[in-house]
Amino acid sequence: MEGTDMAQASDTAQPQTPPRRDNPATVTGTNRLKALSHPTRLRILTVMSDTKPVTVGQIAEQLGESAGTVSYHLKQLEKAGFVTQTPSPDGDNRRSCWLAAQSRLEINADAAVDSAMATTMDQVSSTFRQEAWQRYRSASDNLPKQWTDPTVTSSSVLRLTSEEYARMSQELRELFNTWTSRDLAHEEGDGSQPVMLNIDAFRWLP
Known part of the structure; x- marks a missing residue:
């Protein structure tokens, strides 16, 4: 770096x-x-x-x-x-x-x-x-409700083909990149606040 x-x-x-x-x-x-x-x-x-x-x-x-x-x-x-x-x-x-x-x-x-x-x-x-x-x-x-109501916490084990898994992962990456790029448009004091975004998708093993 x-x-x-x-x-x-x-x-x-x-x-x-x-x-x-x-x-x-x-x-x-x-x-x-x-x-x-x-x-x-x-x-x-x-x-x-x-x-x-x-x-x-x-x-x-x-x-x-x-x-x-x-x-x-x-x-x-x-x-x-x-x-x-x-x-x-x-x-x-x-x-x-x-x-x-x-x-x-x-x-x-x-x-x-x-x-x-x-x-x-x-x-x-x-x-x-x-x-x-x-x-x-x-x-x-x-915290103000506008910073708690939109909170999302979801988890699920899906049954997918390898092709579906690859397509889902690509769509999630694109969604992730769309919103992380919004971070660059904001500065402290403009009404924005830090929001944590996690995306995980991996082969489930029982």
Whole structure:
């Protein structure tokens, strides 16, 4: 993953943030996957932007974690190229700000060199989703109805031919891509909120 490109600023202009990059980066390789092998690091990346710098304190407040914990995980993510330190937009050199190196990531655990790392990433991903659901359920009574009524949770075991399975998977990928592309049209403060979308389809074994 490439670093974040900083635009040149004049002597009088405020520091600028880089343009948002629409293409997601696919994460492969054991070393980079290992850097993501902790649910807290995935949570950190979900609240970061590749255009709007944030401080350790801001991330810690959003996640309910200590600043020390967030700082440690940011350093690990930085080593793997997922985040980068950047000057504070207000020019305050005392503030340490961070940017995500990419607008979106796609994690390909199947590309791990060894099966143990692939298994670890599967477990981290499962824990990440389960904890996200638990946080939502704990807070749902206090959320506005427009952010709870549309919630969808469905699961079913289907009997399909291999051709039907392939066609269904392709249609689900297209649907997923349609809605993930909408994320790029929104910015914080425009009335949008983070919504978690999970799509799984795999051969059922009783």
